[in-house]
Amino acid sequence: AQSVTQPDIHITVSEGASLELRCNYSYGATPYLFWYVQSPGQGLQLLLKYFSGDTLVQGIKGFEAEFKRSQSSFNLRKPSVHWSDAAEYFCAVGRAGGGNKLTFGTGTQLKVEL
């Protein structure tokens, strides 16, 4: 069965500082990997996705993520955080077929200090 671990429940960074949110997955084959962001009272918005090819993927709002098969990781990064990035971030893993179901991590709450 596939699983996702986000080891950091809360992270606080200063505005303008760099950010890295960790995500580790467990899956037998090449996974489909996603990062979503959730602002308070809102649904989930897709930041970026990885299916195959280049292991460094670019997303919206200046985010990027790197797929490392050897480490079973898909960490999310941003070079310079803005106050508006404060939100909860979810990593998810899926597979082809079977309804494209996703397994989500438990989320990382990001706080940005001004």
Add this chain to the structure above:
Amino acid sequence: NAGVTQTPKFRILKIGQSMTLQCTQDMNHNYMYWYRQDPGMGLKLIYYSVGAGITDKGEVPNGYNVSRSTTEDFPLRLELAAPSQTSVYFCASSYDTGNQPQHFGDGTRLSIL
């Protein structure tokens, strides 16, 4: 383009009452999903559907029922509400190819007292 629309946004139920959470999408997606989100637990899949007339259980289906009579609509029904069903419920949809992301509604916050 409305995307995925969920109604109501908020609801308070008494134990034992029933209700239907509505979800509709206008993107002509074949795949639709219902999740519940509890603090610190991420999202758990309740039910999903791969097309009209086809539904299947997810990870936490007990206490819920679904139907899919049209491509657009995927209602979730709670028959006998219990306090353990207090949660935020999200509906999502996606295209039916292997690598398409899911698109989410804004959620329904449900409290059972």
